[in-house]
Amino acid sequence: MTGAERGLLVLPGRGAYVATSLGTLDPAHPWVVEADARRRAAGLATLSELDGAATFEPRRHFQPIHAAPLTWIAALLDAERAATDHHVACVVGNGLGWLTALAASAALDFGDGFAAVQELARLQQAPLPSGGHGGQVIYPLVDGEWHPDPALRTIADAAITGDAGAASDRAGVVHLSADLIGYTTFGGDDAGVERLLRQLPPLRAGGRRYPLRVALQGPDHTPLAGHVAAALRDNLASIAWARPQVTIIDGRGRRWTPWSTDPAALRDYTLGEWLSTPYRFDTAMRVALREEAPDRLILTGPGTALAAVCGQALVAEGYQGIRSRQDFERRQRTDPLVLSMGS
Amino acid sequence: MTFDRVPIVESALDATLAALRDPDRLLPHGAPMTPGSTLSATAAVEDQVLSRALDVAARELKKTNRSFYTIGSAGHEDNAVIGAQLRLSDPAFLHYRSGAFMMARARQLPGSTPAFDTLLGIVASAEDPTSGGRHKVWGSRAMWVPPQTSTIASHLPKATGTAFSLGRARRMGVSAELPADAIVVASFGDASANHATALAGINTARYAARLGLPCPILFVCEDNGTGISVPTPAGWIVDTFGALPHLAYVRAAGELDEVWAATASAIGHVRRTRQPAFLHLATIRLWGHAGSDAELAYRTPNEIAAVEARDPLLKNARRLVALGAATPAELIAIVRDTRDRVMRAAEEAAQRPRLTTTAEVVAPLAPHRPAAVAARLRTTPPVDRTGLFDGQLPESLRAPTARTLAGCINAALADELARRPELLLFGEDVGRKGGVYNVTNGLQRRFGAARVFDTLLDETSILGIAQGAAHLGLLPMPEIQYLAYLHNALDQLRGEAASLQFFSNGQFRNPMVVRVAGLAYQKGFGGHFHNDNSVGALRDIPGIVVAAPSRGDDAARMLRGAVAIALEEGRVVIFLEPIALYHEKDLYADGDGGWLTSYPAPPDALVPGEVGVHHPEASDLLIVSYANGLRLSLQAARRLRDEHGVAARVIDLRWLAPLPVEALRAHAAEVGRVLVVDECRATGGGIADAVIADLVEHASIHGPMSSVRAVDSFVPLGTATSAVLVGTDQIVTAAMASVTSTTGLRA
DSSP states (O other): OOSSOEEEEEEOOGGGOOGGGTTOSOTTSHHHHHHHHHHHHTTOOOHHHHHHOSSOOHHHHTSHHHHHHHHHHHHHHHHHHHHHHSEEEEEEEOTTHHHHHHHHTTSSOHHHHHHHHHHHHHHHHSOOTTSSOOEEEEEEOBOTTSOBOHHHHHHHHHHHHTOSSSSOOOOSOEEEEEEOSSEEEEEEOHHHHHHHHHHSOOEEETTEEESEEOTTOOOTTSGGGHHHHHHHHHHTTTOOOOOOSSEEEOTTOOEEOTTTOOHHHHHHHHTTHHHHSOEEHHHHHHHHHHHHOOSEEEEOSSOSTHHHHHHHHHHHHTGGGOOSHHHHHHHHHHSOSEEEOOO | OOSOOHHHHHHHHHHHHHHOOOOSSOOOTTOOSSTTOOOOHHHHHHHHHHHHHHHHHHHHHHHTTOOOOOOOOTTOGGGHHHHHHSOTTSOEEOOTTOHHHHHHHHTTSTTOOHHHHHHHHHTTBTTOTTTSSSOOOOOBTTTTBOOOOOTTSTTHHHHHHHHHHHHHHHHTTOSTTSOTTOOEEEEEETTGGGSHHHHHHHHHHHHHHHTTOOOOEEEEEEEOSEETTEEOOTTHHHHHHTTOTTOEEEEEOSSHHHHHHHHHHHHHHHHHHOOOEEEEEEOOOOSOSSTTOOGGGTSOHHHHHHHHTTOHHHHHHHHHHHTTSOOHHHHHHHHHHHHHHHHHHHHHHHTSOBOOSHHHHHTTTSOOOHHHHHHHHHHSOOOOOTTTTTTSOGGGOOTTSOBOHHHHHHHHHHHHHHHOTTEEEEETTOSSSOOTTSTTTTHHHHHOTTTEEEOOSOHHHHHHHHHHHHHTTOEEEEEESOHHHHGGGHHIIIIIGGGHHHHTTTSSOOOEEEEEEEOSOSTTOSOGGGSOOOOHHHHTSTTOEEEOOOSHHHHHHHHHHHHHHHHHHOOEEEEEEEGGGTTOOOSSSTTOOTTOBOOOOTTOOOOTTOOEEESTTOOSEEEEEOHHHHHHHHHHHHHIIIIIOOOEEEEEOOEEESOOHHHHHHHHHHHOOEEEEEEEETTSSOHHHHHHHHHHHHSOOOSOEEEEEEOSSOOOSGGGGGGTSOOHHHHHHHHHHHHHOOTTOOO
16 A cells, blocks of 8 residues: 555536636636637637636626636646645546546646537537527435435436426426436426426425526536537547546546546547436446545535535445544544535 | 465566566557457456455455455456456356456446445445345346356356356347347356366256257356366366367467457357357466465475466566557556555445344345235236136036146146246156156147256256246246255255345345155155155255145145245245155045145135144144145044044145244144154154244143154165155054143143
8 A cells, every 4th residue: 555645536517616716717827828818719708807807797607608618727727736735546527527537637638628618618508409508407315414315316216207296297308417416417408497496396405495407507418418419529529539647437437547548438438428418426426435445535626515515425435434414524624534625 | 485475476566567668669549459359458457457456455354354255366367358358248157266357347337346346245244235245256236247156166057047048038028138149158267167067057058059059158267277275187178178069169378369369259159159168268376275275285385486477467467568558657557556546445345334133144035025925926917728728727627527736736837837928847858748747748738848848857957047047037947857856956056046145135036936846655666766755955945935735726826826936035946746646636545536626726826824724623633744744644633533532633834944833833832732744854854843843942832742754764665665654553653642641731
């Protein structure tokens, strides 16, 4: 056994850049400079401008074209810092965090990584082929101690088929989008999202009301995003894929190591399944904890919302004896297992 | 030479990697190691290094008594190339040195956690996803690896049975998740290749091939040249299996890419031809048989070092670098990272909970779901039965054409075959002949040779076919022609079939109803081998159900109960049919027809716990018996009444395992005097022992308890049988002794 602690780097998804994240980018950092130049050339507000805004404007900042690259670059900058302070043995990302993981592990270089996130965000601005933008809805799956609540799971499963409420309601299209351990995320077209909001029994958890529609988020990681994946395959045909320099774990829980990764297979997954099938963050975390045995979880910014999800992953696994929210919070007070870098 | 060779071998790997020079040219990332192949060499090496690290972790944890299993895969890591080339939909029955195979197979299943799962098995944690902490076995539901301990090659007959049943199951609409070109793999060592079960499995596959029946199985003999301390004679495996008709032999040895190519060829042959192949994989064994094996007791230090020098990890590292598939630095990084994560994961696994209570341990052994069984019996869809029985339903027949035991079983089998399309009936002479005693007469004609068929003459293979068919979702009903023949194959029930739910924590099951013609009293015919009266060996198997009908109507109803229990509880049910009663018509006197019964139509059924009660109003004495003993007891009861004025109630146990103890205790408490009539051997650990012990421990019996039993002997030929078996005189004498005794009676 080597002496160095094994760090698991956890990268958040697109909704992570929030009001408190303003001002986190260093405008002079070469990556920020390059990103700003590219966005300027494309006629878009620069990331420095967005990050330097006096106030957070949800209608603006949550637009995919802004939120995605902001989140991506903020997380990537944290990942760079994390790598200097820790032995990062493995990287997982949630949703868009997968694209950050590709860049953080050098499977994509900065330029190609930025091109990928920017192109993805551009495509996500457009309406769905079937009309409307669709959306995502979050619903909890655990109780106050972060233990699975079977009744909530039953409701969530039934929501896909339209049987979650008192009466069947099959309006629109709904798919599972992501499994976030303590929460499930549905993606649907506009009618499907409306139906979920109508049909899922309202409840309050962690100070928030559910079902919760995620602001300006489309039905990513569902078949409704298949056209985005197809367009990305065409539009990103020229970017260069390499083996990652650290093990990364994807949204199916597959480990991609620095030694055996076939870059073509990595490309095929990213520009295919990643966008059009559910992102199993729960599985990714489970694989990371069990197969990589991290001593510490390092959660990059922006934001800190994923810290609770990391805690729920630890509870789900009983990792290092953490079997409840109380266990997790106690551990965090004494010898934190999850280090949050974001704000 | 130090005793602990683990650090020596680990250091040798480090030193070899450190000494390797960078290749002159590097293959592109993701390119196969050799042109035209699909070999991802670094993936294979990752799997091999991971398997090795798990072996090391098991021994490290053992030092602090936190692991319980140190039989490793070290030296066998080239089996990763087999795991990599087979599909998750190719059922795999693996032996215990299959670590690298499993790591490679898990690579095909995103989200799997093979390293941690293995560690949970090693530390016997209740979270072990394979056995739930009951044994360290290679297995996975998602990866189609049914677990077994595999120590004596007893998994080969069922592997062959699975291959034999693949096409049949598919045609019958069962196991549809397996593709049409799926094949089965079974691995074992060179020493294990000598086991009778290994030879039976291989022989049966060849036999099927000779008949032109598909039996797509890849036998993998991982030849490390040693069975614990005994060397396998040089060339023994190729001498024995290298030139057998109906078995393609492929040698896999040498460099990683050569092993890959040979394996690809063997798998391709089986997949293409649907015929068996024998892949002879060269391996070595590092670190002894297990952690407790002191290799120095039987090998010289030089011999040990010579084997270590042939470590496949060293061989493969050199080859990868020579062909430009990896740099030494990359291989060093793989080894470092793998060791690091495995040792930390081992510490985590060792903290995970273990099984603590009896209830936890036995939960999957004998699931008891009476409500589901009852529902299954009620809801089975009816079929149009008139066509089955040539226009006249068996229940409509009445004396003098009422049915014998054999007739009722025959009709019940027809009913079950008709209403359960997944049911198979097979064994020696079961098909065309209709059974030695005509019990299966006409069934092949009515239900076809795909469902009712003759097998080769080997009980081990018959039970292997049953297990394989059951693994695929069929409901096998194999027939063992005589109870005495079952003992030859008993471990197929004990070590394999009955243990599957236990070792897989209920994830795999092989429900079956094994019809066994047995017990004695064939009027002087046959001697021991056709009159065996030993049931102790069956009752000793944990979780098994043993049914022993005596009358035709009971047999039909019990058969339905047995089928429902097999299906709902996944149990192995022995249906022990008393041969001597198959065609018996009379009870008290020639021509009285007292042993003929009408046929109870479906869904009428009996389940364990339900006893037969004769003369319920009688209360001078309770006679407890079963099978032939029941008929003798009823005859004795008649004599007791007529000759002595004694009223004896007679209980038919019907079920020998589990015993119907609740009913038994109630009747015994009510009557007070108990006589057990046991046609099996006095020292056989038999029914009388169990019944009396239970009543002593659990019932308030105030009267005497006694028994009559068969003598502790093999059953002789001819009239001498009566000298060892229980007869009515003996029962009457014992009964009179009981009713005249004052032992234990309150004043």
